[in-house]
Every structure is written in structure tokens, then in C-alpha cells.
Amino acid sequence: MKQPGKYLSAVILAVALLTAGGCASTAKQEGTGEYVDDTVITTKVKAAILNDPVLKVAEINVETFKGVVQLSGFVSTRVMMDKAVAVTRAVGGVKSVKNDMRIK
Template identity: 70%
Template sequence: MKHLIRFFTAFFLALTLLTAVGCASTQKQEGSGEYVDDSVITSKVKEAILEEPTLSSAEINVETFKGIVQLSGFVSSSADIHKAVAVARSVGGVKSVKNDMRLK
């Protein structure tokens, strides 16, 4: 009976560890918690850009991976590029901003 209890204990411990490792992130892939965090950051950056009256939020795309925000799309001036980058950097949780925006 003791062997059976030890077997089930070891089995459930191994199952728990495998589940935890399966949710962990790698260098090129996010864990489930990081994905949710990045989605929140993306939403906050989009909202901040939308609230900025000088920027056309429909033409700026926002993607986030592990706290690094990438801005892409087309804007009218280099001042708009600098403003969008500054707005994105001001959002909490943003580690850095990659600028891939282009002038029209």
C-alpha cells in the first residue's frame, strides 16, 4: 500500500512539474502569463495613441512581445513618429520601443 501511495505521489508531482514547464516561456515564445501581459500593454499603447489628437491611430500598428513594443505603419511626418514613440514609452510595462514606422 505504501508503494502505491508513493507511486501516485510521484506521478502527480511529475505531472505538475511537466504542466508548469509547458507554460514557461522560451527566448522566441511567450508563456501564457506573458501573453496576457503583452496583450494588456498593447491595449494600453493603442489607447494612449488614440487619445493623442495629433496622431492617426488607424495608421499605426502596435505589437508587443515580452514587453517590447513594435510600432509600424505610415505617418505624415517625422514629428508624428517621435510623438508615437514617446507615447508608447510612457505606458507602464513597456521595456523598450522598436520603431518601424514610415513616412507617407
């Protein structure tokens, strides 16, 4: 006697494995959990920059990918640039900082 439930279970398992594989991260693409983590890091870095009296007026853009924060935009002085990098490094979850800021 054939057991239809056995084949159905195998099909469901195969579909589940294929679907789960679609959520995994790759070198150029984040998984769902990583995206949420990076969004939280980006928000924390932006808040830290805005809460710093020296950096509040700077035009700094923040992007995060797999814990690596990229700072871009413009600052007035080298001191502001260094301060922005230091503030960013102090945020929890930041693995490294890529500085693409320019002095205007």
C-alpha cells in the same frame, strides 16, 4: 508492503512538473502570464495613440512581445513618428520601443 499511494504521488508530481514546464517562456515564445501582460500593454499603447490628437489619424500598428513594443505602419511626418514613440514609452510596462513606422 508496497505503498501504492507513494507511487501515485510520484507520478502526479512528475506530471505536474512536466505540465508547468510547458507554460514557461522561451526566447521566441511567451508564457501565459507574459502574453496577458503584453496584451494589456498593447491595449494601453493603442488607447494612448488614439487619445493623442496628433496621432489619432495615423495608421499605426502595435505589437508587444515580452514588454518590447513594435510600432509599424504609416505616419505623415517625422514629428508624428517621434510623438508616437514618446507616447508609447510613457505607457507603464513598456521596456523598449522598436520603431518600424514609415513616413508616407
